Amino acid sequence: MSANGVSAAGKVLRVLAVFDREHPSRTLSEIARSAGLAVSTAHRVVAELAAWGALERAEDGSWHVGLRLWEVASGCPRTQILRDAALPFMQDLYEATHENIQLAVREGTELVFVERIAGHRSVDLLTMVGTRFPVASTGMGRVLLAHAPREFQDEVLAEPLRSWTPHTVTDPRTLRAQLDLIRREQVFVSDRQLSESTVAVAAPVRIGRSGPVSAALGIVVAARGAERARGLREPLLRAVHGISEELGRRARTAL
Amino acid sequence: MSANGVSAAGKVLRVLAVFDREHPSRTLSEIARSAGLAVSTAHRVVAELAAWGALERAEDGSWHVGLRLWEVASGCPRTQILRDAALPFMQDLYEATHENIQLAVREGTELVFVERIAGHRSVDLLTMVGTRFPVASTGMGRVLLAHAPREFQDEVLAEPLRSWTPHTVTDPRTLRAQLDLIRREQVFVSDRQLSESTVAVAAPVRIGRSGPVSAALGIVVAARGAERARGLREPLLRAVHGISEELGRRARTAL
Structure with missing residues (x-):
C-alpha cells in the first residue's frame, strides 16, 4: 500500500x-x-x-x-459463449426483419448490452454494445428482471423508477404486474419505455429448454412500426428457443 | 518494485x-x-x-x-470505430452470400480478427475474433502486408514463412510478386493458403476513398466453392468502398 x-x-x-x-x-x-x-x-x-x-x-x-x-477481454466467457451461440440466430432474425437485434445480460441492477446487429435501415438507438442501463428501463431489462430472484425484484422496485418518456411505467405496482405478465407470456412488447421513437420486443434466453435465464434477446423497431413489433413475437420465440438449446448443448458438453 | x-x-x-x-x-x-x-x-x-x-x-x-x-475494453477505438462503420456493410455482404465475413487489422507482424459474421450455413474456420495469426499466413493478412511500409514487408519476408497447407506460398520471391499483384488488383483470392478446406477473398479498407489502409475485409468460403469466390470480387469491392467512405466521413468529423 x-x-x-x-x-x-x-x-x-x-x-x-x-x-x-x-x-x-x-x-x-x-x-x-x-x-x-x-x-x-x-x-x-x-x-x-x-x-x-x-x-x-x-x-x-x-x-x-x-x-x-x-x-x-474478448475471451470473457459470459459474453463470448453467449455471442457464439446466439449470433447465427441473431443473423436469421436480422435477415428476416432488417431491424436492430440485441443481446443483453443482467449485471446487478443493470443491463449490459453484449451484442448488436444493425443494418443501414435499422432505427438509431440510445443503447450501444458495452453500455449499461438500469434493468427496469428497457424491455430486455424487464424480461431479465421478471426472471430474477424475487428479493432482487423487490430491491429494484423499492427504488424510484426513472421516467424516460411519458409512457415509461414508474409505478412499482404496475411494473410488478407487468413482470408477472412477462413470465406468463414469454414475449414482452415494450412500447416507447426508453425512447419516444422505439418499440422493443424481448424474450428470455435460457440455458437449455427449461434452464435458468441467462440473457435477453430483443428486436427494436421504430415506434411508428409498433403493430409490426407484435408480428415479431413468433420469429423472436423461435430464435430464443434455438439459442437456449444451443447453450444447453454447450453446457452439457462442458460438464 | x-x-x-x-x-x-x-x-x-x-x-x-x-x-x-x-x-x-x-x-x-x-x-x-x-x-x-x-x-x-x-x-x-x-x-x-x-x-x-x-x-x-x-x-x-x-x-x-x-x-x-x-x-x-469494448471501448477500444481501433476496434470500435472500425466495427461501427463496417458492420452494416458486413451485414449486406453476409445476406448476399451467407458466408463468413471477417474484418481484421494488422498489429506488428500479426493479424488480429476484430469482427466476424457467420451464419448456420457458413464454413467452420480456424480463426476467431480476438485471435492472432502471422500476417503472411492469411489472405486478409497478405492484403494488409501488401499495403504496409516496404521496410515492414522486408522484415516479414526475411523470416521463414510457415507452410499451413501444400498450397501455402512460402517462397519469399513468389510472395513478394503476390504483394505487387494485390496492390494492382485490389482484391486478392487466397486459395487454400491457411486451410485445405477454405478459400478467402480479401480487400483493403481505407480511411476515405484514397486514404491509408486501416483494415482488411474478407469473405471465406469452402474450397469446393473456389469458383464462387471469384464471383465475390465485385460485392466485396462495393463493401470496402462503402466502409472506406464511412471511415473517411467519421475521420473528417473528428477533426
Missing part, C-alpha cells in the same frame, strides 16, 4: 476504470482527475499500461484502450 | 495476460505458473482483480475474464 492507501494494483484498475463507451479517449490530466491520482502517479501507471499494450496514445496525445486489452 | 523486480502494476498485467481465446479459463495455480508469480502473490492479485470485476470465478473454482473488463 502506498501513503494514500491505494495499492499499485488498485491504481492500475482505477486508471482502466476511467475509460468507458462514453469516454473512450482521455488526456493524462483527465485520467489523473477521474482516477483520483496525482498526475505524476497517473503518468507512471499509464506508461506501464502503454508498454504492455493495454493503453495506446492517439496522435493528439490523448489515451485510449489498446488492442491488447481488447484481445484479452 | 518488489524483490523479484516486477512492479505491482506489472503483476496485474502478467495475470491478465494469461487469459486469451485459447485459455479463457484458468485455475489459480495455472495463473501463478503462466504469470511467473508465487501462488501467494497470484492469489492476492487475483483477489484484487476479482473485487473490481476484472476477473470472475466459475462454479468449478477456475477464473476467467469478468464482464467489467470486457466493458472497459
Whole structure:
C-alpha cells in the first residue's frame, strides 16, 4: 500500500476504470482527475499500461484502450459463449426483419448490452454494445428482471423508477404486474419505455429448454412500426428457443 | 518494485495476460505458473482483480475474464470505430452470400480478427475474433502486408514463412510478386493458403476513398466453392468502398 492507501494494483484498475463507451479517449490530466491520482502517479501507471499494450496514445496525445486489452477481454466467457451461440440466430432474425437485434445480460441492477446487429435501415438507438442501463428501463431489462430472484425484484422496485418518456411505467405496482405478465407470456412488447421513437420486443434466453435465464434477446423497431413489433413475437420465440438449446448443448458438453 | 523486480502494476498485467481465446479459463495455480508469480502473490492479485470485476470465478473454482473488463475494453477505438462503420456493410455482404465475413487489422507482424459474421450455413474456420495469426499466413493478412511500409514487408519476408497447407506460398520471391499483384488488383483470392478446406477473398479498407489502409475485409468460403469466390470480387469491392467512405466521413468529423 502506498501513503494514500491505494495499492499499485488498485491504481492500475482505477486508471482502466476511467475509460468507458462514453469516454473512450482521455488526456493524462483527465485520467489523473477521474482516477483520483496525482498526475505524476497517473503518468507512471499509464506508461506501464502503454508498454504492455493495454493503453495506446492517439496522435493528439490523448489515451485510449489498446488492442491488447481488447484481445484479452474478448475471451470473457459470459459474453463470448453467449455471442457464439446466439449470433447465427441473431443473423436469421436480422435477415428476416432488417431491424436492430440485441443481446443483453443482467449485471446487478443493470443491463449490459453484449451484442448488436444493425443494418443501414435499422432505427438509431440510445443503447450501444458495452453500455449499461438500469434493468427496469428497457424491455430486455424487464424480461431479465421478471426472471430474477424475487428479493432482487423487490430491491429494484423499492427504488424510484426513472421516467424516460411519458409512457415509461414508474409505478412499482404496475411494473410488478407487468413482470408477472412477462413470465406468463414469454414475449414482452415494450412500447416507447426508453425512447419516444422505439418499440422493443424481448424474450428470455435460457440455458437449455427449461434452464435458468441467462440473457435477453430483443428486436427494436421504430415506434411508428409498433403493430409490426407484435408480428415479431413468433420469429423472436423461435430464435430464443434455438439459442437456449444451443447453450444447453454447450453446457452439457462442458460438464 | 518488489524483490523479484516486477512492479505491482506489472503483476496485474502478467495475470491478465494469461487469459486469451485459447485459455479463457484458468485455475489459480495455472495463473501463478503462466504469470511467473508465487501462488501467494497470484492469489492476492487475483483477489484484487476479482473485487473490481476484472476477473470472475466459475462454479468449478477456475477464473476467467469478468464482464467489467470486457466493458472497459469494448471501448477500444481501433476496434470500435472500425466495427461501427463496417458492420452494416458486413451485414449486406453476409445476406448476399451467407458466408463468413471477417474484418481484421494488422498489429506488428500479426493479424488480429476484430469482427466476424457467420451464419448456420457458413464454413467452420480456424480463426476467431480476438485471435492472432502471422500476417503472411492469411489472405486478409497478405492484403494488409501488401499495403504496409516496404521496410515492414522486408522484415516479414526475411523470416521463414510457415507452410499451413501444400498450397501455402512460402517462397519469399513468389510472395513478394503476390504483394505487387494485390496492390494492382485490389482484391486478392487466397486459395487454400491457411486451410485445405477454405478459400478467402480479401480487400483493403481505407480511411476515405484514397486514404491509408486501416483494415482488411474478407469473405471465406469452402474450397469446393473456389469458383464462387471469384464471383465475390465485385460485392466485396462495393463493401470496402462503402466502409472506406464511412471511415473517411467519421475521420473528417473528428477533426
